[in-house]
Amino acid sequence: MSSRPLRLLLIEDSEDDAELLLRELRRCGYELSHTRVETPEELRQALCSNTWDVIITDYALPGFDGLAAFAQVKQRGLDVPFLIVSGKIGEDVAVAAMRAGVHDFVLKDKLGRLGPAVTRELREASLRAERRKMQEQLMLSDRLASLGLLAASVAHEINNPLTSLMMNLDFTQQAPAHRKLNEDEGQALREAFECAERIQQIIRDIKIFSSPEEQQFGPTDLHRVLDSALRMAHNHVFHRALLLKDYGEVPRVHGSEARLGQVFLNLVINAAQAIPDGHRDAHEIRVVTRMDGGAVRVEIHDTGAGIPPELHERIFEPFFTTKRAGEGTGLGLSICRRLVTEMKGSIGVESKPGQGSTFWIRLRAAQEAKVVEAVKAKATGQGLGVLVLDDEVSVGKALKRLLRARHEVVTFDRAQEALAYITSGHRVDVILCDLMMPEMSGPEFHGELERLAPEQARRIIFMTGGAFTEESRAFLSATHTPCMDKPIDVQRLFSMLEALPA
Numbered sequence: 170m171s172s173r174p175l176r177l178l179l180i181e182d183s184e185d186d187a188e189l190l191l192r193e194l195r196r197c198g199y200e201l202s203h204t205r206v207e208t209p210e211e212l213r214q215a216l217c218s219n220t221w222d223v224i225i226t227d228y229a230l231p232g233f234d235g236l237a238a239f240a241q242v243k244q245r246g247l248d249v250p251f252l253i254v255s256g257k258i259g260e261d262v263a264v265a266a267m268r269a270g271v272h273d274f275v276l277k278d279k280l281g282r283l284g285p286a287v288t289r290e291l292r293e294a295s296l297r298a299e300r301r302k303m304q305e306q307l308m309l310s311d312r313l314a315s316l317g318l319l320a321a322s323v324a325h326e327i328n329n330p331l332t333s334l335m336m337n338l339d340f341t342q343q344a345p346a347h348r349k350l351n352e353d354e355g356q357a358l359r360e361a362f363e364c365a366e367r368i369q370q371i372i373r374d375i376k377i378f379s380s381p382e383e384q385q386f387g388p389t390d391l392h393r394v395l396d397s398a399l400r401m402a403h404n405h406v407f408h409r410a411l412l413l414k415d416y417g418e419v420p421r422v423h424g425s426e427a428r429l430g431q432v433f434l435n436l437v438i439n440a441a442q443a444i445p446d447g448h449r450d451a452h453e454i455r456v457v458t459r460m461d462g463g464a465v466r467v468e469i470h471d472t473g474a475g476i477p478p479e480l481h482e483r484i485f486e487p488f489f490t491t492k493r494a495g496e497g498t499g500l501g502l503s504i505c506r507r508l509v510t511e512m513k514g515s516i517g518v519e520s521k522p523g524q525g526s527t528f529w530i531r532l533r534a535a536q537e538a539k540v541v542e543a544v545k546a547k548a549t550g551q552g553l554g555v556l557v558l559d560d561e562v563s564v565g566k567a568l569k570r571l572l573r574a575r576h577e578v579v580t581f582d583r584a585q586e587a588l589a590y591i592t593s594g595h596r597v598d599v600i601l602c603d604l605m606m607p608e609m610s611g612p613e614f615h616g617e618l619e620r621l622a623p624e625q626a627r628r629i630i631f632m633t634g635g636a637f638t639e640e641s642r643a644f645l646s647a648t649h650t651p652c653m654d655k656p657i658d659v660q661r662l663f664s665m666l667e668a669l670p671a
């Protein structure tokens with residue numbers, strides 16, 4: 170039988186009895202490292218200074234007894250197998266001990282029972298520990314899920330007013346020359362705009378991380394997600410290492426922002442945790458993106474502790490962690506591998522102890538849908554006819570203000586009215602349409618247009634505040650209708666409109 174290491178704390182005043190007991194455990198295949206204590210104070214110290222696999226106590230010691238010892242262990246919240254080994258004692262005492270929660274009771278003249286009892290109690294304790302861990306994890310992910318939901322709905326609420334705010338600021342900045350703002354006013358506007366952009370960024374980050382399981386796969390902008398993850402991990406990184414970005418020219422990848430965001434966040438936090446605190450200038454975390462054959466490769470390099478070769482596979486197993494309780498659950502990398510595999514990519518590690526680590530991910534380049542192609546503008550020369558449909562009146566107003574200098578804009582806040590406008594014979598080049606509206610949803614509006622004026626249906630660009638119903642999600646991925654996030658990135662909208670053939 171191969172020997173199993175066992176850290177044993179023994180509460181026993183008789184050296185001879187202790188020797189018998191140790192011999193018995195060694196005979197059963199345990200390789201012991203043990204400490205023997207006799208008093209409550211010695212017990213307290215031993216419990217403070219070490220971790221123990223099992224505690225065995227005599228029942229009656231001078232000035233101390235097995236039950237008092239057990240009470241001390243319990244008081245510290247320890248769940249370590251605790252056995253009493255004793256000479257003859259009354260049944261009432263044995264019952265009281267088991268009631269108190271002592272795991273087993275072995276008579277000194279039946280020491281042969283001790284080894285199997287210890288083995289059984291160790292197994293039980295490890296099962297209990299695993300259950301606790303699972304339960305904690307479940308509670309944690311429950312809590313994260315509801316936090317995520319709350320964050321997503323707050324983000325959604327902020328989005329509409331923020332959309333109008335940004336477009337109105339943008340409009341004001343473009344004041345015509347004869348009413349030029351003075352320098353102070355210009356500066357104040359620029360600062361207001363920067364603040365709004367920061368809010369926009371925070372909203373985007375929240376949206377990315379709040380609903381990983383829900384998002385559809387599609388072409389995903391890697392650098393935008395990486396930047397989000399790096400911003401989220403900022404507090405872990407900045408006092409430990411310099412952060413370097415080495416982004417190459419890469420296409421969008423097949424994936425989802427939420428999943429990739431989780432993966433990168435886990436990897437960056439791991440990298441930071443592998444680096445000791447307080448030597449910021451001596452350490453770096455470097456994020457590299459580049460092409461690798463037809464695939465896209467992301468690498469996260471750190472100059473931290475490194476990983477011995479025999480652990481390169483094990484670290485991806487659920488619950489494998491080298492971190493202290495409370496610091497790591499060991500789920501990070503197993504989640505990363507699951508998410509990356511879902512995106513049909515692969516993940517691995519290269520590392521040597523003492524020389525840092527590189528985690529790499531290979532992802533498929535996305536099959537790009539021909540986004541704006543369907544929206545073919547007529548030869549207007551003077552700009553496009555734009556129809557804006559959004560139940561939030563301020564969004565329509567702000568878009569109109571912003572676009573009307575170059576384009577012909579009509580706005581509606583009810584889908585029925587927009588439909589009536591088109592069925593009465595009007596034609597437009599672009600329809601900017603909110604995805605989620607109370608009376609008729611974006612996809613429903615699209616469906617109606619398909620029926621009434623199919624050529625107009627192909628001119629829709631949806632706008633979304635981030636909340637998706639299952640139907641709208643399925644609809645977008647099935648029809649490849651272009652969709653822009655709110656707040657609208659004005660530059661992107663302008664270039665989308667300008668890219669339309671005249």
Ligand SMILES: Nc1ncnc2c1ncn2[C@@H]1O[C@H](COP(=O)(O)OP(=O)(O)OP(=O)(O)O)[C@@H](O)[C@H]1O
Nearest residue numbers: 439440443484490491492497498499500501502526
């Ligand atoms: N960049 C790294 N450098 C050194 N060791 C690492 C690195 N990344 C991961 N590891 C090792 O892999 C183990 C497993 O990582 P994983 O992310 O799965 O769990 P964790 O970080 O321990 O806990 P969790 O992510 O659940 O908080 C870590 O405990 C650590 O030993």
Ligand SMILES: [Mg+2]
Nearest residue numbers: 435439501502
């Ligand atoms: Mg981790």
